[in-house]
Amino acid sequence: MDANTLRQLSRQLVRQLGMLDGQCGNMALTPVQAHTLIELANQPATVNEMATRLQVDKSNASRNLAVLLNQQWAETRPNPQDGRSQIYQLTPQGAQQLEQLHGVLNRQVDAWLTQMDTDEVAQLGRSLARYSKSIQAAAKQAGYQIRPITALDNAAVAAVIRRVSAEYGLTADKGYGVADPTLDQMSDVYQGDGCAYWVIEHQHRILGGGGIAPLAGEATLCELQKMYFLPELRGRGLARKLAVQALRFARTQGYRGCYLETTANLSEAIALYESLGFVRIPQALGNTGHDACEVRMLKTF
Incomplete structure (x- = not known):
């Protein structure tokens, strides 16, 4: 699906949900006021806090809180x-109004969900959650660039790999990737057919990287390799973005699947790979030379 198609579907969905109407769920509430009530039910808030939660400007939040105040659905305290x-908080009348709203909208959504089978409903939930996370992640990634590695990046990439390996106790004597003799010539390693390595750069600093290469001994599989990210890079969704870029590249190269090896110490990385559709497999594939990596995962295309 391209951006144009997704935007068209989103516009249609907004209209079908009645988000362009002045009322929400056939009740005397605008969509913004309904969202404000829901947020107050979750936790009382100041005007600034409400603006942040709803992702609207302060005047918009203040205006709608004032409406709820006039309706006696909200009240304030110092x-x-x-x-x-x-601090604005919900009144008993506001809680009653919100309960009615939830009832109306839940019945409406239940009617829509009866048109879908159980597995379709589950997939819809996963896809909407993933889409929402992607929007949040993109907002945190301004100024960060993912680009192909160059020879000028070799020293910085090697330093990142050594630093992160030390952080997690992945020492060279135990056979982890930090022991690879080519660690200081990464740009040369990924010049071959079906290979690519990307770095993440911010303010002229290399903060992480990851790549794709053929899996030794397996003609139709590739391997996700050397995924290392400094602590200051984490929490922005950039590791996932790079991995997605690598998987898309792998498909264009005709690979039938992607393999990786990691260790239980890297629990955040394992959670990322599982979210991308990798599953654990009992046996090692190919000949990676990393015997210390006890977690093996595979994603088929």
Whole structure:
């Protein structure tokens, strides 16, 4: 699916959900006011906090909180941390209004879900959650660039791999990737057919990288290799973005699947690979030379 098609489907969905109407769920609430009620039910908030939660400007949040206040669906109390602001919270009348709203909208959505089989509903939930996370991640990635490795990056990439390996206790004497004799010539290693390595750069610093290469001994499989990221890079979704780019590249090269080896110490990495559709397999594939990596995973295309 391309961006144009997704945007068209999103527009259609917004209209079908009634998000362009002045009322939400046939009730005297705009969509923004309904979202504000829901947020107040989750936790009281100041105007600034509500603006942040709803991802709207402060005047928009203030205006809709004032409407709820006038309807007696919300009330205020002094903010003990800041005498210049008030904390808005739900009133019993507001809670009752919200309960009615949830009832109306839940019945509506239940009617839609009866048109879908159980596995389709499960897939919809996973896809919507993934899409939402992707939107959040993209907002954190401004200024970070994923690009192919060059010879000028070799020293920085090797330093990243050594630093992260030391962080997790992946020492050279135990046969991990940090022991590879080609660690200081990474740009040369990934020049062959079906190979690629990308680095993540921010403010002229290399903060991580990862690559794809044929899996030794397996003609139709590739291997996801040398995925290492400094702590300051983590939490922005960039490791996943790079891995997705690598998997897309692998498909264009005609590979039938992608293999990787890792260790239980790297629990965050394992969770990432599982989210990308990799599954654990009992036996090692190919000839990677990394006998210390006890976790083997495979994703088929």
